[in-house]
Structure formats: C-alpha cells, structure tokens
Amino acid sequence: MVAVVVTEPAAAVPLVTLEAPGAEIAVVCLRAGAKEGRAALDRALAQAAERGCRVLGAPRILGGEGGDSVAALLDELREINPERLHTLDPDPVHVSFDETGGTPVYDEPAGHADIAADALAAARALQSETGEPLYVDCHRAKADVRLGAASCLRHPAPVNWLVAGFDGRLTAFLPTAAGVVRWFQDLPDGTAWRGPEPVEGPGLLPGLTVVRDPHGFPHLFALRRTRRGDGGVDVEVVHAVQYRTGQPLTPWNSLGGPNSGDWRKGREVGFPTAAFDSAGNLFVFVRNFGHSISYRCQSVDGVWTAWQHLGGTRVADDLVAVTTPHGGVEVYARARDTEAVVRWYPAQGGAWTEDRTPPFAARPGTMSPAPEPGSIHFRDLRTNAPSAWRPGAQAPCPLGDAEGSGPVAAASGVEMDGWAYSLLIRSGSGGACAVGAYPEGRPGTGVWWQDLAERSYGIPAAAVSRTGRLAVATRAPGQGLLVAHRREQAGSLAFGDWQPARG
Incomplete structure (x- = not known):
C-alpha cells in the first residue's frame, strides 16, 4: 500500500x-x-x-x-x-x-x-x-519519470545496506519516516533475526548512505532536518557508527553543512557520500548550494577538518565516493548542466584535480561503488544497461541486459569452484530481485543474471559473512524484510527460500 x-x-x-x-x-x-x-x-x-x-x-x-x-x-x-x-x-x-x-x-x-x-x-x-x-x-x-523511480528521488535509497559485523552476524539498515531502523542476526549464519528496531535519531530525512571502514565497521550518513525558532529549517549532515552488532550505535554526530551560515542556503545540501582511504581517514562529500562539491575529512585520530570546496563543474545530486587501488579516495558526480560525469582525484601534492573525460553518461540515481577499487557501476543514460568503468578505461564495460531500474549493489569474496567472484544484485524485470556474478576484478568476462523470484521495493542488497556465507536481502511488498542464503553447493549460485527476518 x-x-x-x-x-x-x-x-x-x-x-x-x-x-x-x-x-x-x-x-x-x-x-x-x-x-x-x-x-x-x-x-x-x-x-x-x-x-x-x-x-x-x-x-x-x-x-x-x-x-x-x-x-x-x-x-x-x-x-x-x-x-x-x-x-x-x-x-x-x-x-x-x-x-x-x-x-x-x-x-x-x-x-x-x-x-x-x-x-x-x-x-x-x-x-x-x-x-x-x-x-x-x-x-x-x-525529475524525468521516464528514467525510473531511482532517478527522481531527493534522498537516495541506500545501496549496500546489508553488512557483516566483526562477530560474523549480519545487520540490515534502512531509512524510514521515523529515522533509520535495523535488523540483525541472532547468531552468525543463522536464520533468526531481531528487528526492526529504531536507531535513535529524530528529524532524519528518508535517505541513507552506509560505508564500511577498513576494520569492517559500518558508518551511517544521513541528513537531519530541524525546525528553527524563526520559522526556518536547518538541514545538516550527520554520522553514526555501529561497533558491535546488536548494540547501540554511537550518537548521531553533526557535521553541519558547507552553507550552514545561512539556513536558506544550507537546507539545499545534497545527500552525503563517503569513503575511507587505506590509512583510515574518512572523506565525506556533498553537493553545496552553488552546485559544486564540498567535503570534510576526519583523520585517524578523530579530528575533523572544516568544510572545503572543490569548485569546478556544477554538479547534480548524484555523488559517489570510492577508494582507489592505491588507497586514496576519489569522487564521481553527474554534471548539472550537461550529460557528463566528472571525477575528482588528489593529484601529486594532494591538490584535488577535476577530470572531465569519463567516457559515459549515467542515468540519474544509478551510480554506485563497484567491488573493484576505484571503479563505479551505473546505468547508461540512454540504454539503461548496467555498466562498470574504471579510470583509464577507454569505454565502460557492459554488465548484461538493460532490464530493471536503479543502481546495482555488489558484494565481493564469493567463492565458486575455488575462484573468487564478485556478486551483483539489482532490481530486475518487473521489480524482481536478480543476481549475477563475474570473476573478481574481471567484469569484462561477462555477467549472466538470474531471477530470484521475489519483488523488491528499493534496491536489494548482498553481503558475505566472515565465514564466507553469502546472503541476499530485499524489502518485499507486504512482507517486510526477506533474506535468502546461498545453498552450500560447489560452483552454484543457488539460493534457499526467502525467509522473513524475524525470530
């Protein structure tokens, strides 16, 4: 309903x-x-x-x-x-x-x-x-409704919202009207779950970004909207962390916003994206009032910089941050006034440099981090086909047919016949969950998709536990959160029945 x-x-x-x-x-x-x-x-x-x-x-x-x-x-x-x-x-x-x-x-x-x-x-x-x-x-x-629901959202749906904790248990995080809610496993690789339970945080807007740090802990980023006494509203970037599965998260820490000095400008802040470098420094990026990119960085000792501005091409709301093969952080964005995608990366000496040459146009709301460091997934603006691209590639790599909508989520470390594979999961034909896989680091070998016979509201997700067991999850019409585990058959991507995430 x-x-x-x-x-x-x-x-x-x-x-x-x-x-x-x-x-x-x-x-x-x-x-x-x-x-x-x-x-x-x-x-x-x-x-x-x-x-x-x-x-x-x-x-x-x-x-x-x-x-x-x-x-x-x-x-x-x-x-x-x-x-x-x-x-x-x-x-x-x-x-x-x-x-x-x-x-x-x-x-x-x-x-x-x-x-x-x-x-x-x-x-x-x-x-x-x-x-x-x-x-x-x-x-x-x-927003252009012909491009699909994901292209029309002011606050993007989370992509990789199912995460494996340090103790092997999985946690699912989803944004709702009353803030973020979570479900978590009772036991590692078990079928009993607890939830949904609220993650305390009044005033959160209905979007969420989930990013894991180098130790595997999930970091949550959102926007919080608060009424002012003068009739205005403050919208600020907030951040929380889960260090132990099933235990309370840290309080939501306000990062403010790049235009917080004037609430009329500050309320327009874009939704945050984030990534960690290999040293553990955290970078948080947003689209600012002037339609360029601003960011803050938290060093490994916990100290935050002030908001800094990258300038350059005016961008739309779609930002995706990734960790590169060399351990740095880069950020991609769709241009506001053209069909281009632009990329910012730190050059020698640390100065941020703008690259306007990525050879593709992405459908709004479909860019997401790929399993390969420094790479991204997206749907082609005209064909809707899912694709991957990495810096230096002359053209994107297609990831199968153009069915479905929205971004593609991914999980790495899926073993089949002794080889490591990257798993992709998306909302496919008619909204049904579909999974595909390719040898890790080699998307060019081709992706064959299979339907998992369950419709999804939003983007389905996948995660691999610390024991190597693969699980997929979706939010199904009238059924809440459903989870299916991969059957333990060598060389197979067969899954068991979908089960409600409850005790």
Whole structure:
C-alpha cells in the first residue's frame, strides 16, 4: 500500500506514473486544485489500473490550507495504513538567487515543500504509533519519470545496506519516516533475526548512505532536518557508527553543512557520500548550494577538518565516493548542466584535480561503488544497461541486459569452484530481485543474471559473512524484510527460500 501525498491532483501525476504493477495506491491532496489537474490525475490513475495497480477510490481532499494539516494527514494515514509514502521535496533546489533580497528563487510553489514537510511529520507520528516501518520517497521537482523511480528521488535509497559485523552476524539498515531502523542476526549464519528496531535519531530525512571502514565497521550518513525558532529549517549532515552488532550505535554526530551560515542556503545540501582511504581517514562529500562539491575529512585520530570546496563543474545530486587501488579516495558526480560525469582525484601534492573525460553518461540515481577499487557501476543514460568503468578505461564495460531500474549493489569474496567472484544484485524485470556474478576484478568476462523470484521495493542488497556465507536481502511488498542464503553447493549460485527476518 502506498499513500501519495501532495498539494493538489496535478502534483500527484508523476508520482502515480512511477508506481509499478501490483501497487495499491491512495492519493491524498491538500486541496482540490484546478479542473485540468483533476482530469490529468484521473488519467494517470486509469493508466495505473491498466498496468496492474489497484487504485483505492477517488483522491482524498483535506480541504485546503489554514487548519492543522499534519493532524489531518495523520488521520488519513491511519485509515490508509500504508507501507510506503510518496510525497514532494521538502527542500527544493533553487533556480536563481535574488542578490537584492539575499534569498533563493524557486520555480516550485512554496506549498509543495510545506506539504512534503507535513507529510514527513505525519508519517513519523504514524510510525511511532504503530511501530511498523513506513518507507518514504521524496520526489525531486522536475525529475524525468521516464528514467525510473531511482532517478527522481531527493534522498537516495541506500545501496549496500546489508553488512557483516566483526562477530560474523549480519545487520540490515534502512531509512524510514521515523529515522533509520535495523535488523540483525541472532547468531552468525543463522536464520533468526531481531528487528526492526529504531536507531535513535529524530528529524532524519528518508535517505541513507552506509560505508564500511577498513576494520569492517559500518558508518551511517544521513541528513537531519530541524525546525528553527524563526520559522526556518536547518538541514545538516550527520554520522553514526555501529561497533558491535546488536548494540547501540554511537550518537548521531553533526557535521553541519558547507552553507550552514545561512539556513536558506544550507537546507539545499545534497545527500552525503563517503569513503575511507587505506590509512583510515574518512572523506565525506556533498553537493553545496552553488552546485559544486564540498567535503570534510576526519583523520585517524578523530579530528575533523572544516568544510572545503572543490569548485569546478556544477554538479547534480548524484555523488559517489570510492577508494582507489592505491588507497586514496576519489569522487564521481553527474554534471548539472550537461550529460557528463566528472571525477575528482588528489593529484601529486594532494591538490584535488577535476577530470572531465569519463567516457559515459549515467542515468540519474544509478551510480554506485563497484567491488573493484576505484571503479563505479551505473546505468547508461540512454540504454539503461548496467555498466562498470574504471579510470583509464577507454569505454565502460557492459554488465548484461538493460532490464530493471536503479543502481546495482555488489558484494565481493564469493567463492565458486575455488575462484573468487564478485556478486551483483539489482532490481530486475518487473521489480524482481536478480543476481549475477563475474570473476573478481574481471567484469569484462561477462555477467549472466538470474531471477530470484521475489519483488523488491528499493534496491536489494548482498553481503558475505566472515565465514564466507553469502546472503541476499530485499524489502518485499507486504512482507517486510526477506533474506535468502546461498545453498552450500560447489560452483552454484543457488539460493534457499526467502525467509522473513524475524525470530
């Protein structure tokens, strides 16, 4: 069940268009809107029904502004009881800047951001009441729905969100309306899980980046949105770490933001990406208000630098940081004003250098770190085909057919017939989980994909435990978190049945 919450019917059209077959859709609007918008939504809902969605009646109209919209939305959500909520962008990106007034200028009605913030507040309240995870997607303004749902998210879904702990147990982290939730195994390689349990952190926006440090500990990065006393909002980058599976994480540490001196600029900060170098220094990158890249670095002794700016090409929200074969850190980004992808790397002497020559164009929302150091995965902008690229390669390496959508997740160290393989997992045809593999470090040998016969909301994930056992996980419609383990057969990528992640 998905609740689409918007200002008026016209704003719901792209969100309904993105719903996959099988979804149950309920639309909630703040006001009735214009006749043309209502007709456009009627057409979008009819088309959704034709492709296999179930539409739950006419749009629900709250009755306009002026009342307590959070309370009214909460009443509607209690009745709908959704698993997912789709709404607009609470912190849209500016299109120009009024130098006289010192304020950003937007091409979206102010009410769009307001209803998105109210929808997030109502969703948090509902999750607090029920204890059940409610997953939220915020739709970027003017996003091209033809490129798929992952290309339209303001806060990206996590990619490698299933991680193996130091004691061999797996942990799954997912963002929800009320913050991050986690599941973890009772025993290494066991089938019993605990969760979902909340990772304390009020005000977190519904996105997440998970990165492992050189010791294997998972580091979580997110954005936190806090109301100010003057009516504004502060949006800041935050960071937490899990050192022991099943034990509390560290408190969320605020890293601020590159434009935190002015909340009107600071609220637009892009979602963080991060990577560790081989010495253990942590680099965190974001897109700043001026559409260039800013970063902070935490040294191995725990000291953070101030925010520093790379400048150069104006970039979109898609940033991916990777650790290179030589132990350094690089960052990739899609350009804002062209189809190019740009790369920043530290040259001799440590100065950051911009490389505008990567020979590919990536579909928005699909870039992710590859298992090979310094390499990335992405979907081709025009063909949707998953591909890999490493610096110095003259062309990307194709990774099989163009089915599915969103980024490709990966796990390394999968053994078959005495050889090490890299496993890929993606949302494939019709949203079904699909896995593929290639000899570690050799994606050019080809990838053969196989369907795992379970649909996924978001990106499925995979991890290899310290004993070498492979597990895959997905968030399935109406079933919560599901996990399947690889069967112990030499030379095979066969998996056991999907099992709910519970005790």
